Amino acid sequence: MTEEDKILEEFTRSEYKYGFTSNIEQELLSKGLSEETVRFISAKKDEPEWLLEWRLKAFRHWQTLREPKWPKVEYPPIDFQDISYYAEPKEKKKLDSLDDLDPEIRSTYEKLGIPLEEQKMLAGVAVDAVLDSVSVATTFKETLAEKGVIFCSMSEAVQNHPELVRKNIGSVVPYTDNFYAALNSAVFSDGSFCYIPAGVRCPMELSTYFRINAANTGQFERTLIVAEEGSYVSYLEGCTAPMRDENQLHAAVVELVAHKDSEIKYSTVQNWYPGDKDGKGGIYNFVTKRGICKGDRAKISWTQVETGSAITWKYPSVILKGDHSIGEFYSVAVTNNYQQADTGTKMIHLGQNTKSRIVSKGISAGKSNNSYRGLVKISRKARNARNFSQCDSLLMGDQCGAHTFPYLEVSHPSAIVEHEATTSKIGEDVLFYCQQRGINEEDSVALIVNGYCKEVLNNLPMEFAVEAQKLLAISLEGSVG
Amino acid sequence: MLSIKDLHVSIAGKEILKGLNLEVKKGEVHAIMGPNGSGKSTLASVLAGREDYEITKGEIYFHQQDLTEWDPDVRAKEGIFLAFQYPVEIPGVSNANFLKTAVNEIRKYKGLDPLTAVDFLKLIKEKARLVELDASMINRSVNEGFSGGEKKRNEIFQMAVLEPELAIMDETDSGLDIDALRIVSDGVNHLRSDDNAFVVITHYQRLLNYIVPDVVHVLHDGKIVRSGDKSLALELEEKGYDWIKSDPASAV
Numbered sequence: 187m188t189e190e191d192k193i194l195e196e197f198t199r200s201e202y203k204y205g206f207t208s209n210i211e212q213e214l215l216s217k218g219l220s221e222e223t224v225r226f227i228s229a230k231k232d233e234p235e236w237l238l239e240w241r242l243k244a245f246r247h248w249q250t251l252r253e254p255k256w257p258k259v260e261y262p263p264i265d266f267q268d269i270s271y272y273a274e275p276k277e278k279k280k281l282d283s284l285d286d287l288d289p290e291i292r293s294t295y296e297k298l299g300i301p302l303e304e305q306k307m308l309a310g311v312a313v314d315a316v317l318d319s320v321s322v323a324t325t326f327k328e329t330l331a332e333k334g335v336i337f338c339s340m341s342e343a344v345q346n347h348p349e350l351v352r353k354n355i356g357s358v359v360p361y362t363d364n365f366y367a368a369l370n371s372a373v374f375s376d377g378s379f380c381y382i383p384a385g386v387r388c389p390m391e392l393s394t395y396f397r398i399n400a401a402n403t404g405q406f407e408r409t410l411i412v413a414e415e416g417s418y419v420s421y422l423e424g425c426t427a428p429m430r431d432e433n434q435l436h437a438a439v440v441e442l443v444a445h446k447d448s449e450i451k452y453s454t455v456q457n458w459y460p461g462d463k464d465g466k467g468g469i470y471n472f473v474t475k476r477g478i479c480k481g482d483r484a485k486i487s488w489t490q491v492e493t494g495s496a497i498t499w500k501y502p503s504v505i506l507k508g509d510h511s512i513g514e515f516y517s518v519a520v521t522n523n524y525q526q527a528d529t530g531t532k533m534i535h536l537g538q539n540t541k542s543r544i545v546s547k548g549i550s551a552g553k554s555n556n557s558y559r560g561l562v563k564i565s566r567k568a569r570n571a572r573n574f575s576q577c578d579s580l581l582m583g584d585q586c587g588a589h590t591f592p593y594l595e596v597s598h599p600s601a602i603v604e605h606e607a608t609t610s611k612i613g614e615d616v617l618f619y620c621q622q623r624g625i626n627e628e629d630s631v632a633l634i635v636n637g638y639c640k641e642v643l644n645n646l647p648m649e650f651a652v653e654a655q656k657l658l659a660i661s662l663e664g665s666v667g
Numbered sequence: 668m669l670s671i672k673d674l675h676v677s678i679a680g681k682e683i684l685k686g687l688n689l690e691v692k693k694g695e696v697h698a699i700m701g702p703n704g705s706g707k708s709t710l711a712s713v714l715a716g717r718e719d720y721e722i723t724k725g726e727i728y729f730h731q732q733d734l735t736e737w738d739p740d741v742r743a744k745e746g747i748f749l750a751f752q753y754p755v756e757i758p759g760v761s762n763a764n765f766l767k768t769a770v771n772e773i774r775k776y777k778g779l780d781p782l783t784a785v786d787f788l789k790l791i792k793e794k795a796r797l798v799e800l801d802a803s804m805i806n807r808s809v810n811e812g813f814s815g816g817e818k819k820r821n822e823i824f825q826m827a828v829l830e831p832e833l834a835i836m837d838e839t840d841s842g843l844d845i846d847a848l849r850i851v852s853d854g855v856n857h858l859r860s861d862d863n864a865f866v867v868i869t870h871y872q873r874l875l876n877y878i879v880p881d882v883v884h885v886l887h888d889g890k891i892v893r894s895g896d897k898s899l900a901l902e903l904e905e906k907g908y909d910w911i912k913s914d915p916a917s918a919v
Contacts, residue, residue: 624776
């Protein structure tokens, strides 16, 4: 058996353990990273010359960089030559019915209240003709096309809208930005591209569509959203359903470009495999997400609910370039068992009268570590900039850690910057009070935690807020008592 | 309904209750009075199932079943309600959501279907009127930013919604002004029936002018040292607790 086969077998076995019996047949590129690899990927995708050049520049730059060590997370060194950088998914073996699905996964779906048809899609069950995901997706696409909204995979965008991609890719997160952004730029597999023309309010949450197509997002995902003047879009990434993936390292890049008077609302629910109770396995999620409010009065709002992954390392940020532009960051990060999260945001105020708001709720249980790391920077030209930050940590048990690293750089005297932080333990008094009213311990914890996160959950699209609430409860099961 | 026999309870190794006996029947209101540190609140906490309280000896039966076997939420589902002396705040959880969860958990335990949103709303509106609770309070987070009096009233409101068989009121009157005291008492009197019972823990005779008890017990040093009708409360008020303290033997 070759090394690759061994790994594949191991992955499929471990996947089976957690429920997905589908074997993904893949065309794998042999392990290792070199210019050849980059050329191979680009050629495989039939990319234009400029993109290959860009990838190569990124790769060369990456070679000069070292893995960042500053996050408060610990993991064994990653051998970047021991990863296969291209895997083309071929076909997923379909299950005949949901009855074939692991009961544990199924019960999770049910706890989350995911509609039956969606359960089937997530589990890879063949769906009946009427609800076939392709036809549903087609309907969505037609609705979007009427408005001139482009929503497709990054690969398709490179082929069909090369100028839009060329103009915007790397404009917010240049490949020189950081180690993982450079790596992603060199080898990104695919991702989503979204373009909202001037004056258009995107007629639907770009979520339902996305969920159906969320299956093979790949290891080095790249997403680009461009909102032209006066447009609006709400985009939801991820899924509350537990996502298993055969790749341990995920290094995605998300770029948002908001022009004058436009608004981008980007919501994430992340529930990737966090590793087992002893901290074995689990996904490393090293993501660079950044948006730019390019024009005046533009608004970018990040909302995230992070419950999964062994290690989360992400700082969705906003560059407030346009005058009167607004940046928001609402986050709930839950860590349990041995999970580690180092997450937060950066708000870079460049324009005048810019405003930013940060609400971060960290919940740590088990032996996990949860850190908030944030930067608020008011530049010399940002007259009358305002920021409000609130960073709360909730501890469950006495073996977990919560840390807050707020950085402030203020270079204009008119700035008003407020930072509030609290750390609390889930009180026995409060738990007892709930129990005394007939609510069992686990439901009490769920109730209290959801109350604690309300301000963030309220920013999620309705259907996801409900699922996210249940997800929080599931993530914290067994963390008390 | 409730039968406590020779109950000994310790907290952190210190014995608080030292052989307490109490029988409460359906339809009765029992008042438990006593000086600070006599064990009144310990009794309330033990009945509700609070951790940290160790029963070293004795028995507690509720409807002939051993109460001590049950988790706190099971006790609540079986019909025991504690009106807290210091109700806690639960930020971000609305009163309505909190009570709906509680009502439906209890209904589930009893094998009943959950209340529909409409029926639930009707129920809480009706009960809110009973304790003159402003409707806007229902949508506010549980006890968050409530005044002391509002918190106590909210306890009685919850009691009204959950309709327990046995309600234990732990110094509900403390910190209430005369109007709030009347509202709380009216609420309790309205809920009194032949099918339920109340254990009213209080320092002061004042409350018992409003909620007239069938039996008054005086708790001293972890034991009930004297029981009688409502006149005992008046006598106690007149003579003060020193009367019991100085000569507990003669009081028995």
